Amino acid sequence: MRLTRLQLSNFRCYGSLDIQPSARLNVLYGENAQGKTSVLEAIRLLATTRSLRAGREAEMIRQNEEMAHVQAELYRDCAGEADLMITVLPSDRKNVRINGTKRPRVLDLLGQLNVVFFGSPDLDIVAGEPADRRHFLNVEISQVSPRYVGAFAQYKKVLEQRNRLLRDLRERPRNPVEAGLNEWTEQLAEYGAQIFEKRQFYISMLAPLAEEAHRALTAGREGLEIRYLPGISLPGQVRESSPAPWPARINGPAYDPPECMESPLSATESIAEAFRRQLAAAMQEELRRGGTVLGPQRDDAAFLVNGRDARIYASQGQQRTVALALKLAEYRLLEKMVQEPPVLLLDDVMSDLDDARRSCLLQWVEECGQTFITGTSLRAFPPAMLAEGALFLADKGMLQRTN
Amino acid sequence: MHYARPLAQLVSELERLPGVGPKSAQRMAFHLLRQPQEDARRLAEAIMSVKESIRLCAECSNFTDQELCEVCRDTRRDRALLCVVAETRDLIAMEKTGEYKGMYHVLQGLLSPMENITPDLLKIRELFPRVAGGVQEVILALNPTAEGQTTALYLASRLKPLGIRVTQIAHGLPAGGDMEYADQATLISALQWRREV
Numbered sequence A: 001m002r003l004t005r006l007q008l009s010n011f012r013c014y015g016s017l018d019i020q021p022s023a024r025l026n027v028l029y030g031e032n033a034q035g036k037t038s039v040l041e042a043i044r045l046l047a048t049t050r051s052l053r054a055g056r057e058a059e060m061i062r063q064n065e066e067m068a069h070v071q072a073e074l075y076r077d078c079a080g081e082a083d084l085m086i087t088v089l090p091s092d093r094k095n096v097r098i099n100g101t102k103r104p105r106v107l108d109l110l111g112q113l114n115v116v117f118f119g120s121p122d123l124d125i126v127a128g129e130p131a132d133r134r135h136f137l138n139v140e141i142s143q144v145s146p147r148y149v150g151a152f153a154q155y156k157k158v159l160e161q162r163n164r165l166l167r168d169l170r171e172r173p174r175n176p177v178e179a180g181l182n183e184w185t186e187q188l189a190e191y192g193a194q195i196f197e198k199r200q201f202y203i204s205m206l207a208p209l210a211e212e213a214h215r216a217l218t219a220g221r222e223g224l225e226i227r228y229l230p231g232i233s234l235p236g237q238v239r240e241s242s243p244a245p246w247p248a249r250i251n252g253p254a255y256d257p258p259e260c261m262e263s264p265l266s267a268t269e270s271i272a273e274a275f276r277r278q279l280a281a282a283m284q285e286e287l288r289r290g291g292t293v294l295g296p297q298r299d300d301a302a303f304l305v306n307g308r309d310a311r312i313y314a315s316q317g318q319q320r321t322v323a324l325a326l327k328l329a330e331y332r333l334l335e336k337m338v339q340e341p342p343v344l345l346l347d348d349v350m351s352d353l354d355d356a357r358r359s360c361l362l363q364w365v366e367e368c369g370q371t372f373i374t375g376t377s378l379r380a381f382p383p384a385m386l387a388e389g390a391l392f393l394a395d396k397g398m399l400q401r402t403n
Numbered sequence B: 001m002h003y004a005r006p007l008a009q010l011v012s013e014l015e016r017l018p019g020v021g022p023k024s025a026q027r028m029a030f031h032l033l034r035q036p037q038e039d040a041r042r043l044a045e046a047i048m049s050v051k052e053s054i055r056l057c058a059e060c061s062n063f064t065d066q067e068l069c070e071v072c073r074d075t076r077r078d079r080a081l082l083c084v085v086a087e088t089r090d091l092i093a094m095e096k097t098g099e100y101k102g103m104y105h106v107l108q109g110l111l112s113p114m115e116n117i118t119p120d121l122l123k124i125r126e127l128f129p130r131v132a133g134g135v136q137e138v139i140l141a142l143n144p145t146a147e148g149q150t151t152a153l154y155l156a157s158r159l160k161p162l163g164i165r166v167t168q169i170a171h172g173l174p175a176g177g178d179m180e181y182a183d184q185a186t187l188i189s190a191l192q193w194r195r196e197v
């Protein structure tokens, strides 16, 4: 899939911008703080409905302006043309239009445009806190599973309500059953199970691809292993009926991921049952503490490089390599699931990489569909790239095509 | 510069209304100020008369100006069917369909610890004597939100042991809606709440 036109209005440093990107490679260059990342952020906003940076969504609105618009014309190999638009309001709320029609939910935008973003915040997936890894999973799974998005929103609400009830019960002890604790627990188990199931499945698909990419990036010198660390103990083989997530890769064909994230509605039931049991066992502790003590809000993932936790033991370069391997894997997974190449967004990655990783990255870009890549100077890019790509100079909130 | 005191007081009272921010409260206050005396008095009287004459129906907790509400007074309705709703406005929405001929029970809210709405604040206790008096089916017509679904579970787990049929309205495609344009969440819920044909 590719963007054929991108329009920004009052988005970050842009008053108005209207560009027609190349179907293949787009190089955005310019000095610091000229608006390169903001263009990638706008594209990613259309794909994920979320801002790239932490903080309030309304911060994307240009200073002293009322609202920000991002609009794109899209061409999809499988579904033809589409016109997507998202408006960010000062209240942090967003409105969405697809082909000119206003949609009741912002989430309707998900699945229209698929992107893989790689930039400096991605180092946090490896080096940061568990919350950073959960955020990574949320964003990636949202792109391929609308059911996950719905379940996640409901779970958050239920968790908040249940925590409040547990706090009340501690402050003002009374019969928890009469107060409705069982029903909040049941809802927590139901939606929580959907989150566990999707995360477990997503990681089981991503891991072999990332491990393969990591081997290529390190010329086989380092081994990566990815583990899901769920916030409860999950039942053993929950996905017996699905294609084996760990195929034999030694001398065999490359791992071939499935085309779909959605499992039968019944597949989450055994997880829900395990979650229910563990919540029941933890009830006294929860009442004593006045809050929910287990669930997907405690999830984490571990990245082991040569058997050692990369968050603690890996060097900066090794951590960056793991992040890059994850992104390569994500790209392949998304490509398989949506059955066409997603749009690749690479923010300021060239300058940080050594020669080996750089050539690996270049090879990746070579095989990709539409790509947007930023850098502070054209010198950061190899001549082949500059010869082939459409060059855009970012300068004080303007973007000019220079070739 | 500050508003004259009575004006400031009106603005701050209006601001407390749901969905009214400081800006619209100001606009409303100035609008009322410009209105003829008569109009303002009619509004004030309407507000007072609602407070003085409207109470909860002794039977179903719907808002009414009599002992029993219009639905409960209607002897032609089917007393074996009881539809549980959160608010009077949900009852009105159901009535507008003209399709439902049973009785109602208005909970006057949904369970929500964050808003301090505990089971004893809802009209749940009042439900059981009614159910014991010959009701054959209880239809739960509550929103598909976390609060609505939790309240539905709460009621179902207490009604079912009494041997009463408990059903829940389907949450799915709006009638006349086109499958193709239904959002994913709606389609999924339509699928989840499917029934035999």
Ligand SMILES: Nc1ncnc2c1ncn2[C@@H]1O[C@H](COP(=O)(O)OP(=O)(O)OP(=O)(O)O)[C@@H](O)[C@H]1O
Pocket (backbone or CB within 6 Å): A011, A012, A013, A014, A030, A031, A032, A033, A034, A035, A036, A037, A038, A039, A059, A060, A061, A062, A063, A348, A376, A394
């Ligand atoms: N809401 C906003 N209104 C106006 N300007 C903003 C807003 N948010 C960010 N900016 C500014 O937009 C400019 C461009 O930011 P951006 O991150 O896109 O730059 P960049 O070209 O990627 O820089 P670098 O090379 O340092 O990564 C910055 O000067 C930033 O301060």
Ligand SMILES: [Mg+2]
Pocket (backbone or CB within 6 Å): A036, A037, A038, A347, A348
């Ligand atoms: Mg930048």
Ligand SMILES: [Zn+2]
Pocket (backbone or CB within 6 Å): B057, B058, B059, B060, B061, B062, B068, B069, B070, B071, B072, B073
């Ligand atoms: Zn009544």
